[in-house]
Amino acid sequence: DVVLHLGAPHASKVLGQWCVETARRGTVHVLVDPFGRVQDPDRVAALVVRADPGELCAALLSRLAAGRRAVAGDWLASWEAADHAAQTAIDGVLSDLDACSEPGIARGLFALLPDDSTLVVSSSMPIRDVEWYARPRPGAARVLANRGANGIDGVVSTVLGVAATTTPSFAALPDHVDRSTTQAVQPTVGLLGDLALLHDLSGLVWGRAEKRPDATLVVVDNGGGGIFDFLPYAATLDTQQFARGFRTPQAVDIAGIARALGCGVREVTAMSELADHLAESLAEPGTSLVLVHVSAQANVALHDEIHAAVAAAVDRALRP
Numbered sequence: 001d002v003v004l005h006l007g008a009p010h011a012s013k014v015l016g017q018w019c020v021e022t023a024r025r026g027t028v029h030v031l032v033d034p035f036g037r038v039q040d041p042d043r044v045a046a047l048v049v050r051a052d053p054g055e056l057c058a059a060l061l062s063r064l065a066a067g068r069r070a071v072a073g074d075w076l077a078s079w080e081a082a083d084h085a086a087q088t089a090i091d092g093v094l095s096d097l098d099a100c101s102e103p104g105i106a107r108g109l110f111a112l113l114p115d116d117s118t119l120v121v122s123s124s125m126p127i128r129d130v131e132w133y134a135r136p137r138p139g140a141a142r143v144l145a146n147r148g149a150n151g152i153d154g155v156v157s158t159v160l161g162v163a164a165t166t167t168p169s170f171a172a173l174p175d176h177v178d179r180s181t182t183q184a185v186q187p188t189v190g191l192l193g194d195l196a197l198l199h200d201l202s203g204l205v206w207g208r209a210e211k212r213p214d215a216t217l218v219v220v221d222n223g224g225g226g227i228f229d230f231l232p233y234a235a236t237l238d239t240q241q242f243a244r245g246f247r248t249p250q251a252v253d254i255a256g257i258a259r260a261l262g263c264g265v266r267e268v269t270a271m272s273e274l275a276d277h278l279a280e281s282l283a284e285p286g287t288s289l290v291l292v293h294v295s296a297q298a299n300v301a302l303h304d305e306i307h308a309a310v311a312a313a314v315d316r317a318l319r320p
């Protein structure tokens with residue numbers, strides 16, 4: 001087998017680990033980069049090709065079509081069968097759950113986003129939940145995330161910066177965008193945790209004479225850093241020590257402070273409310289929050305339940 005890797009390193013740790021494992025088992029990894037850069041932190045590339053990825057793929061396709069190598073139809077079919085089984089299994093766990101959950105919000109939000117929108121995803125659980133649970137779809141949102149040190153800093157400003165590129169009246173708009181409309185031409189939505197919001201809260205402080213970018217921040221309030229519940233310390237430390245040292249829940253009225261900074265706020269307490277609140281928020285000029293209250297308690301167990309259901313379903317689907 002050959003893995004053709006186009007462009008930058010994967011943001012996904014799971015995918016990166018899978019690549020390392022396949023390389024260890026003898027799969028040849030070919031890294032394609034337009035500038036010939038060796039962006040290969042796991043050192044899996046056997047070959048680095050300096051080429052435009054689009055042109056390279058077109059050239060490869062025409063050679064494959066010419067019949068020099070058979071396209072592995074079985075492989076594609078098994079991949080699609082596995083994906084179908086996985087998606088059905090995720091729905092099986094989540095569809096009956098009206099209580100807001102972090103996997104449910106990531107999956108539900110991605111499904112609800114209008115075509116051509118942009119989803120800016122924060123570090124910590126949002127990027128993981130979108131990677132694991134968002135169902136691929138036609139017209140899917142463009143997904144952006146900050147890389148680098150994987151910090152939770154600057155997320156609000158990143159969302160607003162992205163939104164500024166599609167909000168009329170901003171100088172950064174390309175010439176072809178019609179500035180006479182008042183609404184953003186393509187919606188920008190951020191998905192972030194409560195700590196990421198608080199870390200960059202001053203990103204919401206805006207000049208009186210300045211128009212705010214049209215953006216919706218979907219804030220998952222699970223009372224601090226939910227990611228730390230997945231660490232072994234969560235089970236070994238005393239609950240209060242763990243909360244103080246790792247989870248760090250904050251004593252802030254998020255809805256109140258966002259309103260004080262001039263943002264509309266809609267609060268979601270059940271999955272069935274997400275669609276309407278998101279639609280209202282997207283229709284509102286300026287920056288607004290959809291504040292989702294989730295229970296932190298069952299989050300790790302829910303992730304485990306979905307992953308077990310997916311693993312079992314994929315095994316069944318691929319069994320000869």
Ligand SMILES: Cc1ncc(C[n+]2csc(CCOP(=O)(O)OP(=O)(O)O)c2C)c(N)n1
Binds near residue numbers: 225
């Ligand atoms: C600037 C910065 N400070 C601290 C951290 C360490 N850190 C990683 S995840 C996390 C918790 C983030 O909490 P939240 O944004 O609410 O998301 P959740 O974990 O609940 O998904 C923290 C503090 C970091 N990544 N970046």
